[in-house]
Amino acid sequence: MLDEAWDEWLRNSPLGSELRIWCQEAPERMRRVGRDAYRERLAALLSAASARDCAAAGLGCTRRLDRVCREPLVCRLDSSEPSAAEEVPRFEREGPVPGACGGFHGFWTDFEVHVWFAGRGDRHRAVFWHDMAASAVRLWVDGAVVGAGAFLDSYGHWLGGRFLVVQAAGPDDHPRQTYGPGLLCTGIVSVLIHDVAHGSTRTLVPGPHETWTDPRVVLSGGTLRVYATPEALSADVPDRILPAESPSE
Template sequence: MNWRWGRKSSRAEAEEAPPQVEVQAEEPVEQPVAQQAEPVITHPWGERGEQWKPWLQRSQAGVDLFVWWTDPGNHIRSLVGEARYCEHLVELLSRASPRDCAALGLGCTRRTDRSCREPETCRLDPVERTGAELRGRTGPIPGACDSFWDCWTPYELNVDFTDDERHRAVHLRDDTGDLSVRLWVDGVPVAQDIMLERTGHWLDDRFYVVEAEGPEDHPEQRLAFGQLACHIISLVVHDAERAATQVFVPGPQEIWTDPRVRRDGDTLRLYADLAAAEADRPDRVVPAAPPSP
């Protein structure tokens, strides 16, 4: 007896069955190595803090100013209030160096509308300069520029340093009172009771010169374009060495539309405009040092 343990394939099925094909294993494909992502800076100081860290590690005044100005989340402002925030900001700026200001991301002499683009150069110690090299600094240069502007915040800061960095003038917009711009030189308030231009210039690394609103009753006074909005201009001269200020107001016969000042020894020569200065026709010659009160 034949037992049928399994079913035998029929001839037809054998013919239809596909031939056996030897399958070869595919070689593994080498996957590209993923590029390492750049480190993400997560602390509140951001990329600028990293760029200026070598300098800030050496400048305590710079660190204090950087933290106060950056103020992540406006926590400092909410704690102390706007008035105290501005007051202490001026205190910090009044003892700051050019590199401290550059680290804030302010515009500079090179470009007023953007922050420093070469901190690896500007954060270095300044090199000794002589002669004409002492007049003004424009980066990229070791030690940073000598003037800084804030074009992005309501404070509209302007900080001007002397060539030797011994003195600095700080302009700050102030919308809390009647005056739109206030000025301090080395922390000393200057001409706080009159309207000032938002920037000025240094004369001989000692006198800070800034234009101010002219007298309303001047016969030639009228509205004009600009910060002061007046045609006849007064002049403020602050002596940083003596911490003393002189305010020069033009008289009825003095048509000061673009007043200029030059120092001549112990005197200051005041001119109505650039043409008068070039021709050396001063309207006044006054002592450089203001008289004692």
């Protein structure tokens, strides 16, 4: 049962109250409106919800993905700090902390959702819907569909509160491509980067001599540095150094 300490918050947040209902009554709501309509409504709610709405709705948080917020007396307070996503490339803030965690997760029988906040005042958020039955992921950033038709991972991370980085299935014609279990299936992967400042998306596809088995992207000054693996990042040996502003911008 959700902690009653969130009740006061929900009384003043109609959106949070609706989100809580759609999360708690997922099977019944999906049966009544259909799977597609349920997915679109839940994504719309999560795209508009605050971090505290997500906590009050009973989603798991950065601290513990598999259980509801255990520190509502702290997490329901107003935050005076900027999002940790502006300072830390691969991690969101972890509670207990005023304003609640920076990431939230919901798990059901055949689907799961992940929400990652970024930017000062949590003004940006990425919403991932992972349909396990279809082995497919859909992504919304600030309410807009991103990466439609791509085979995406179900997680991503923010850089500088501006760039969302998500791994995607790699090219079939890569000379070192392999296949195996997992959501993406490909051993060599591509990288999708969405820029919320311009609402633009680019997908980086590894070339024949780029072995991106677990690529990492780092924002350094005005550039995005792409590393093939965590080991390459540790050694500071990037495969590519790109301007943060894409050529069309």
